[in-house]
Amino acid sequence: MRATRTTRTTSTAVRRSLTLLAGCTALVVAVTSAPASAAVARDVLPRGDGWASADGGTTGGARADAAHTYTVTTWEELRAALADDAGAPRIVKVKGTLNATAEGCAAFEADGYDFDQYLADYDPAVWGYDTPVSGAQEDLRAASATRQGAAIKAYVPADTTIVGVGRSAGIVGGSLQIQGVDNVVVRNLTLESPLDCFPQWDPTDGDRGAWNSEYDSMVVHGSTHVWVDHNTFTDGEHPDSSLPSHYGEIYQQHDGELDVVRGADLVTVSWNVFADHDKTLMIGNSDSAGATDRGRLRVTLHHNVFRDIVERAPRVRFGQVDTYNNHYVVPAGGYQYSFGIGQESQLVAQKNAFTLPGGVGAGKILKKWKEAPVTADANYVNGRLVDLIAVHNAQIPQETLQSGAGWTPTLRTRVDDPRKLPGLLGREAGAGKRHR
Numbered sequence: 001m002r003a004t005r006t007t008r009t010t011s012t013a014v015r016r017s018l019t020l021l022a023g024c025t026a027l028v029v030a031v032t033s034a035p036a037s038a039a040v041a042r043d044v045l046p047r048g049d050g051w052a053s054a055d056g057g058t059t060g061g062a063r064a065d066a067a068h069t070y071t072v073t074t075w076e077e078l079r080a081a082l083a084d085d086a087g088a089p090r091i092v093k094v095k096g097t098l099n100a101t102a103e104g105c106a107a108f109e110a111d112g113y114d115f116d117q118y119l120a121d122y123d124p125a126v127w128g129y130d131t132p133v134s135g136a137q138e139d140l141r142a143a144s145a146t147r148q149g150a151a152i153k154a155y156v157p158a159d160t161t162i163v164g165v166g167r168s169a170g171i172v173g174g175s176l177q178i179q180g181v182d183n184v185v186v187r188n189l190t191l192e193s194p195l196d197c198f199p200q201w202d203p204t205d206g207d208r209g210a211w212n213s214e215y216d217s218m219v220v221h222g223s224t225h226v227w228v229d230h231n232t233f234t235d236g237e238h239p240d241s242s243l244p245s246h247y248g249e250i251y252q253q254h255d256g257e258l259d260v261v262r263g264a265d266l267v268t269v270s271w272n273v274f275a276d277h278d279k280t281l282m283i284g285n286s287d288s289a290g291a292t293d294r295g296r297l298r299v300t301l302h303h304n305v306f307r308d309i310v311e312r313a314p315r316v317r318f319g320q321v322d323t324y325n326n327h328y329v330v331p332a333g334g335y336q337y338s339f340g341i342g343q344e345s346q347l348v349a350q351k352n353a354f355t356l357p358g359g360v361g362a363g364k365i366l367k368k369w370k371e372a373p374v375t376a377d378a379n380y381v382n383g384r385l386v387d388l389i390a391v392h393n394a395q396i397p398q399e400t401l402q403s404g405a406g407w408t409p410t411l412r413t414r415v416d417d418p419r420k421l422p423g424l425l426g427r428e429a430g431a432g433k434r435h436r
Helices: 011-015 035-041 075-083 115-121 136-152 388-395 418-428
Strands: 017-020 025-028 069-072 090-094 097-099 153-155 160-164 170-172 175-179 182-187 190-192 200-202 210-212 218-221 224-229 232-234 258-261 265-270 273-279 281-283 299-302 305-311 320-324 327-329 339-341 346-350 353-355 366-368 374-377 379-381 384-386
Touching (some): 075 153, 136 200, 374 388
Parallel strands (some): 160 182, 190 232, 258 281, 299 320, 320 346, 353 379
């Protein structure tokens, strides 16, 4: 399998290859042409465009030379291109759809793992609800999960741009890990949420137990200066409604679409579509993570569409998060909330548009998890200006929120009338749409 470099190189470079991924993938230089994506691939985040523009800005792989510009057409090629020549700025162009789980879940199963036996061993009628599961089948499930995790995670190095070529570029079943690095750009990809082949049954989770899954489409973990732009995050062909139930609970195989956690900082998320998902976007993953997260987790979300999202759009802990000019199309059934106000959060939510179906009150848009002030003004619900805090406090008085996040965002370039957002973002947000 080959990842091809997209510009002419010397004959020496053409012959150069290196074996990666446990010796099974060769990364070989070749000559290709992709002029339509060349300009977008070297785009940098505009000055003043959200938190990722602070402290030097975000350029990704814009400085990549010819030898570090790749075109990939398979998941193995993507991982090889990201691992090649550590420390060099790079541009990785994704052509077509890369499938990280093309061989199916059976390819990851540890010898002896038997899901039917797992169900029999941990049936609440046998095991009960008081003790976490343990034993041979749980150990084999965990080993199988470890195999899947190793196969579907792609680690993105510093100074990298990953960009889809054309209107149909994307990743199915893979998890982009932006972990402990600086200066990354990801654009123009459709990211179908990974399906966890081996969710764990936790009988102690709630009154009836629950299936818990791993793997987000993208994780920004301890990284800085990250720009996520013009992508589409979706459950694709496997929405929660298609998943089976066991022990009377949905066999949940999805985790999040995008998480920003563990001291990550200076992130701009713009012009994306987040669709058809439950726990969508988490900023800060633990109330006890103040040592790493306090003073960080500064994130801007603007000009995104959140369509048929149940919750976490976003849920925030600790961070100064600026959420403006987004369009929320709320589902008719199962909706929990959009903005989660968590531990020491400082959320500003301004000039957003909400399309709510009949029977869903605007008071549900905000959800109080912990005592923290929030700024929420100039937001429109079904075309009308609504004070989200006042409506929330009136409709849910047991969760009274305090107004005033304590800071004023300044890193904004384009601010649109919220009433124009449904049409504007319908035309321009998501993968395959025109870039600014």
